[in-house]
């Protein structure tokens with residue numbers, strides 16, 4: 185390759201590993217960082233066909249670029265149902281005829297049951313599906329076995345920078361911590377996230393996220409104690425003020441959902457013998 189592109193690179197195909205290239209959608213925002221990463225998987229860049237992970241928004245220019253870069257689209261896989269990842273799936277399916285596979289049956293097109301442990305072999309790559317709920321109940325990660333250290337496509341379960349939101353009540357913090365522990369066992373394989381730049385080491389990223397979650401839970405516990413509140417949903421607004429007082433209004437709604445998820449987690453933890 186004559187040049188090396190760094191994230192973010194809008195409108196350009198950026199080869200990240202031997203088998204994975206990314207097209208960044210032009211939909212930046214407080215929840216999408218620089219935009220949604222659409223991943224193209226194939227055993228070599230000149231293969232003329234590719235598996236597409238997360239078509240992103242229903243944006244004609246972005247979908248045109250996906251089709252131009254992929255050649256033939258053999259499969260469309262979704263990490264989860266959130267619109268910034270899935271909205272373009274129907275249009276891409278109609279243009280290419282490729283099946284849309286997702287854990288959520290409502291997202292599937294031209295495909296049937298799909299979930300944990302399923303393997304997709306296509307465009308010269310082997311993609312193994314892991315159910316990693318927490319950010320949403322239908323969050324999947326995809327393991328790419330490239331004969332080397334491999335890579336994992338994490339959707340919004342692990343992002344390239346910052347931390348993710350547990351979208352209560354669909355998302356669940358207990359599930360999320362379990363999913364992070366599962367990703368931690370992958371060791372030093374690359375993380376190819378749904379937003380933000382790639383990361384070199386899945387275990388290190390998962391550890392960082394686990395430490396951040398533990399810290400936030402400690403802050404929530406301390407705020408509850410200080411304010412004399414119980415871990416119930418009614419306590420959420422006061423806890424958001426106490427723990428996330430510094431976030432701007434745009435992310436405040438997300439902070440409230442995260443706090444609600446944490447209160448639910450602490451309430452359940454309190455009930456355990």
Ligand SMILES: [Zn+2]
Pocket residue numbers: 215216266268269340378379
């Ligand atoms: Zn997202």
